[in-house]
Amino acid sequence: MSFWQLVSAELKAIVADKAIAVTLFGGVLFYSVLYPLPYLHQVPTEQQLVVVDLDRSSLSRRLIRHADASAKISVIGQVTSISQAQSWIESGRAHGLLVIPEGFRRDLLLGKGVTLSYGGDASYFLIYSAVAEGLVTAGMDAGKQVQLLGMLAKGEAPKQANLSLNSVKINSVPAFNPSLGYTPYVVPGLFLLILHQTLLIGTGILGAGQWRRKGYWRDVSPLQLVCGRISAFMLIYLFFSSFYVGFCFYWYQVSVQASLTLVALWMLPFLLATSAAGIALSSLFVRRDLPTQVLLLVSMPIMFVSGFVWPLALIPEPLIWLSQVIPAVPAIMGMLELNQMGASWTSVMPKWLQLWALFAIFFMLAWYGVMRRLKPTADETS
Secondary structure, three states: OOHHHHHHHHHHHHHHOHHHHHHHHHHHHHHHHHOOHHHOOOOOOOEEEEEEEOOOOHHHHHHHHHHHHOOOEEEEEEEOOHHHHHHHHHOOOOOEEEEEOOOHHHHHHOOOOOOOEEEEOOOOHHHHHHHHHHHHHHHHHHHHHHHHHHHHHOOOOHHHHHHHHOOOOOOOOOOOOOOOOOHHHHHHHHHHHHHHHHHHHHHHHHHHOOOOOOOHHHOOOHHHHHHHHHHHHHHHHHHHHHHHHHHHHHHOOOOOOOOHHHHHHHHHHHHHHHHHHHHHHHOOOOOOHHHHHHHHHHHHHHHHHOOOOOOHHHOOHHHHHHHOOOOHHHHHHHHHHHHHOOOOHHHHHHHHHHHHHHHHHHHHHHHHHHHHHOOOOHHHHO
16 A cells, blocks of 8 residues: 555545544534634623712712713613612623712812722622723723812912823723734634644544554554554644634734744644644544543643643743643643744744644654554464
8 A cells, every 4th residue: 555545545534534534523623613602702891880879979970971972881871879779780691890988079179088989799890890990990081180180279280280180191002902802812722722623633533443453554664554543643734723823813803913934834733733743542432422521620720731721920820831732732831923923934933842842742653653653463373
């Protein structure tokens, strides 16, 4: 059997196996829609707020208008007590509350400090932070208005008073995430994780189901089988990678700052290392269901140690060191730096070389594992 006949036989075996075909083709397409779905509404806005106005003054009403004008929150009603506001939050009618204390206007005009109390449902930290940010902004705007009135009362010119209030202006420009949302940095990492997990599962199922049976895989040498299997899966995953990095990035409006050549150079060792790791892993099993079960259990830990959804500083260092043998870990972080943050190739070169080293290690392990599995048994040699 020639090499290309082996690759053709591998592709036929992959397509003919329903479990592998569903995992590869169905999984890649299905997860391209399912995984990004929670992140489509990237920035929480117009969060419902209920107000407890105990002052009922012109200044408190101005503060409420400022809060309602904020893009982060929307004032949906006013109640007379904090207990009523809490019941609104508990029932889901509101996400936060603002308490304006009695004597709010009087104390501000007298130059005394005033405490505005706010609270909310902290089980959704993005919603809570949006409510808090909107109220802080509204409170600062109201405070500036009071300061302006005080300056004007002291005889200061209106123009000079405005300049004094706005002497420092902050021009905040996000460098790598213009929308300040989840999609630009979470979705690219998730897509690489999907490619990693489905590729490992596909190679694992294929190998685990063959070791106890006879077929074309016993008519070639272990080295030929490893090379042919890697080539077959590479042909499939080159298409999947193009679909993710090309169409899906465009569809989900993910910023792309690296050239196509650099992305292809980056994906090559990642796919090779993952394919070799899957073949090496398959040599540990003789039941087709076990690779899927094991890899599904470790998918969440891999996502966290990859560092794009959870800070690495909060993960124990031994786990970080151990995770460096997983191809997805350096691949995801390097891809984010290269493609989303615009890093130079020299800065991601150590991770790229790490992926090639992992490919070499897993290739040797795959060769040894397949050689062990295809070794004739005593019954076959007799």
